[in-house]
Amino acid sequence: MLEIEGSGFEGPIPPSVSVLTSLNELRISDLKGGASEFPPLRNMTGMTKLVLRSCNIQGNIPDFLAEMSQLRFLDLSFNKLEGGIAYLEGLTNLEATYLTGNAFVGRIPEWLITRDTRYVIDLSYNKFDESSEPSTCRDNLNLFRSFKAGNFVENGKCLSMNPCSEDKYSLHINCGGGRVPIGDTTYEADEDSAGAAKFVYWKGNWGASSTGHFWDRIISLNDYKADNVSAIKGDESQLYMTAHLSPLSLTYFARCLANGSYSLTLHFAEIVYRDNRSFQSLGRRIFDVYIQDELKLKDFDIERVAGGVDKALKQKFNVTVKDKTVQVRFQYAGKGTTAIPSRGSYGPLVSAISLEANFKPPPPPETSSNQKKRIRIVAAALMSALALILMILFVAWRKRRNRKLMEPELRGLDLQTGIFTFRQIKAATSNFDAANKLGEGGFGAVYKGTLADGTIIAVKQLSSKSRQGNREFVNEIGMMSGLHHPNLVRLYGCCVERNQLLLVYEYMENNSLSHALFGPDDCRPKFDWPTRQKICVGIAKGLAYLHEESPLKMIHRDIKGTNVLLDKDLNPKISDFGLAKLHDEENTHVTTRVAGTIGYMAPEYALWGYLTHKADLYSFGVVVLELVAGKNNMKYNPDENYVCLLDWALVLQRKGKFLELVDPRLGSNYNKKEALRMIKVALLCTNPSPALRPNMSAVVNMLEGRLDVNDSNLDSTVHDDGFNFQGLRDKYDETQVNSSENRSLFCSTDTKDIDRSSSTFPSTSTSK
Template sequence: MWPHGRLLSPCGNGLAVWYLTNNSISGPIPYWIKSLNSRSEVDLSYNNFSWDSVPLDCRESLNLFKSSTGGKNFLCTFNKHFTLFFSVDQYSFHINCGGEKTTIGNIDYEADHDQGGETKYVPTGSKWEVSSTGHFWDKNITSTDYIAHNVSVLKMKNSDLYTTARLSPLSLTYYLNCLGNGNYTVKLHFAEIVIRDNSSFYSLGRRLFDVYIQGRRKLKDFNIRKTIKGVDKECILEFKAVSVTNKTLEIRFHWAGKGTAAAPKRGTYGPLISAISVKSEFKPPNDRLKKIKKILIVVGAVVLILILVLMILGALWWKGWLWERISREEELRGLDLKTGVFTLRQIKAATNNFDAANKIGEGGFGSVYKGILLDGTIIAVKQLSSRSKQGNREFVNEIGMISSLQHSNVVRLYGCCAEGDQLLLVYEYMENNNLALALFGTEEVQLRLDWPTRPRICVGIAKGLAFLHEDCPLRIVHRDIKATNVLLDKDLNPKISDFGLARLDEEENTHISTRVAGTIGYMAPEYALWGYLTYKADVYSFGVVALEIIAGKNNMKYRPSENFVCLLDWALVLQQKGNPLDLVDPKLGTKFDKEEAMRIIKVALLCTNPSPALRPTMSEVVNMLEGRNDVHEIISEPSSYGDGMRFKSLTEFDQVILQRSENTSIIQSSGSACIGSSSTSAHDLYEKSSNFS
């Protein structure tokens, strides 16, 4: 039954305030009320609307406190229901009304600083709630007018409880949930901090209101100032034997139309409360019941999680993904990796789903992409292609070799991804790409490497190879040392890449020497001709790269005249003529150390000696480059490999090499220092182009 009249209060900003509180209205809530603009204030508290008509998406400006049939309290969210259902019973409450959290003695008073309003219901997120109703008529009001602040110095004991108080023009209700059933003592703290005891406008008003506990009126026409005989004084009223039977306690302060309603200063009438303290009069039950309830909740949660996990595993097994994934991860775990295992989702996020714009290289083992992790780390992702014929075993072997190697001149492996048919390696990103692009790439990508930088790069490469050959536990022969496999970081420090990857391109159970992996112009003669592989093959390749660093020229693309086959050929001639410094890059002009340049050239030619026995080890190379050991100069004879010529025609050898690359047979012919095989290992981490000048 609807009341005969409605209270409509127009506000200065054009909004409307509807007060329909405490009218015992029954039936469903009309649709037009629920569809009112969210800026409209509507109070439907203390009515008997049907429960199914209460909207689920409540808002603070729609007060639905105790608005449904049976006087049930409406809770706005599922989380609130869940919290109350699983909460352990409380046996005390202490609230600092309108103020911050405060400790008095050994009692902690909870904060209650949410601003009030004309028709506001506030689920605090704790186990108690506040409903505020009413409108100060004299002026336009704001939410701050519903909390009173003391304007004088308080001298009473425990003054922190009385510096603020919650106000309401009409009705203010505190609703405490989750109390254990039984009798309680309720203490209400009051202090008149608004109406002053002087000759100002603040002294003109009177505050009279009623106090209800559990729906029963305990105080009628209560006047704080009259009761305590003054203002800014503490007034504590105690009510014993308050019965709680349904785990809830309701404390309500209600203005009954008496006192001052239109004083010169707003907020001088209506209920005011400073603090509420509720404590049980009985000893709380044994904590054992609480523990049992908590254990049951935990067990139930664990069972639900286990069921969910089993369902997910069952779905993966049904799709055929489970065993492959577990097998690969078991293999990775068996290697005791010191790197991270990335998920495919992480890699896709880092590379923007392998966006072509992030592609920085293409090689025989697949594409390389630049990526950025969530923590800002820049990475290079090598996406191994199906052409490399690798499976789990080969991939795991590769990870096992690389992950254990940590050296300042070796590219670091951050981790890997083995998910589905994706096999990915995640390396550190090198800002200055590779040495080949820096030395003899196009003008757009070339770097101007000054003299101090070039010897430092030579020494860094030598130290990296010495580590791979002699210091790391795996003792790796790289097999394809060349300028494109030397990367440069932001400080132009060299780092060797792609070590160990050549094995991934071999057939299963084959010997390392049955298939040559290298690049024309960098391969040692004994390896190119007879497949004989030792650490000295890398020493030979290093010598070629060192000459390229000094000259700024590509070994196989530099032919000063038809009489020379390659850069190494020219260097040998200059050595025999006694003017090897003519090899130095003309771009340096005279800005280089002649003694240091001569030492590097001598070491490079010593490393490229046709006889592997006469080549130094890489640790000896480091000592010579750094000046700790003398360089033993050996003059290479033109007929070292027996045909009386310094070099065969490059065209003639191209035909032989191409034939050998196709049938993988061992070349049984003569050759000399520049001979190599066609590249079977074009898996350069950052190689962009082979069109070097």
């Protein structure tokens, strides 16, 4: 392969290139200087790809080209070739042929019409003889002659054009995207993907023609379209969400325009190359812009002129219309980057086109009968429109009611976090692909995603069936936006759009503590004793920050293994603040709803609604027992005499056999002194009396060995009689008249909220 493209070399092509008879691919383009002859490639019969584009080659196509029977791709575009193209008929292996922008004459061969529709050929901008057009394409002559718009044959059918019924005075196209209203102007949809050689059929008074091939890769029609994954600010931001691409030439035609002076605005934004540390930041897009066949922008670089990627850029021109037509062509000139391995990595890119007359259109002539008819039509249209508007408003109100309720609450918060668009989240998660799903909890599903800058995120999506509604969503944002601690999960931002409630967090590589302790063996990380000690201390430090050090003193209310996440180094971070409450020392009783996870709730809170930060101490104690034992508090029942892990721990405490709690998977590879200290701290934190539980800062000091554990508060006899687990169950039954289920608050397989306004436990599935 020999490739000399965009090199700055001057022609002509030296005849000595013919000695390279073993070449399979020869690509030469964009030579400067004067005219050149077709190089003598007679002996290169093994050629599969031949590109001689923009090389100023004159004369006819040589006959030896027909001997290149292996030729699959041929590009001779934008030269000065003339004569006929009959030699190409014998090249049966050709898949793509570009003869754009030459001076070919004579008959367009009939075999082009009947050839396989997968065969790509572009004959635009030539001088074929009108009288020798194939009989099946007679209706297309006017289009072909007036606009020189190639691809006059598409899928074996000829294209035709309806005559103009009236003059037009404006044109607005959203290139590559749907119909978009901007103020009083509506940009027409241009969603038909252009292709390697395709004419986008007339949309009233405009059409488009695309040509070119993205070499060295398998392509599809979607490669000629670009979608933005970032937010561009401004009133016209929707215009820059899509763009049309072409590896060689992209032309838009406007017709039926009244003659006169017009303002033409071209909208650009670099939405393919990125401004990050990835390979995509290395790309440079350079192309030329022609208006009415006159070069207006040479070596145009969107990113350089706009001052960066994802920045809107407008280029305005004055255009004089003389023959009711305007033609705008974007052409790749062999410069820029072609080796970036991403879709649409080079060639022209345009986001939108706007054309407005600089003069006032004349009023249309009217008769009295026409005026009456118009009044009737307007009246009927207004009534229909009013009915339709009312219906749409009602549906929109129903669908967006939750979002409208959310917005005032979000505005009322002093958020120190970001707002993401739904388009960004959708792109980051590959449209919430099931392959990116990390799990599902009470809030809803959690997905892994990657932002445009390479940041890996975790996205929590509120489920329509979730019991945690708008209030918990706003609560979590308000709480977490002001919290910053190495043992708390970082909240990047949120999204309230399209009836979606989404929270965006930092991604935690090792999932949750519960997953690490109780998940499948082949998915568990290495969990030795030092790691467990580190996790225990980290959780304690995070809670100490919430209770005593943060600007907003708060109670988490839902400390459990699934709400403790682990990063790549197995450092713990507390998450899920949807149920958190600010600590109010003067009002400790909850009068509406007790919320949390049964099996982890403190007895004084679950039974009597008495809420202080000591409730988190109880939950923490249960998690520490799980961490030491490697067993789930809610699922561990060694026999019918024990209700749960905590019950078993209290029996071992009375027997003085604390270390029987230690996870047998550790064997003897653990620190007995630290293990004994952790167990005692756990039992101290789970004392039925909140007054006998320590503060969280004292717990940190105990775990790190700076403070002795107070053994006097570890008397297990307090659990005898009325304070054993069966007794607590009976007390709960007394406080809940007509209770429909007889289950323990502290040792259950259910993990959802308890609603004090109901006499039953909510019937919901276990969170993962």
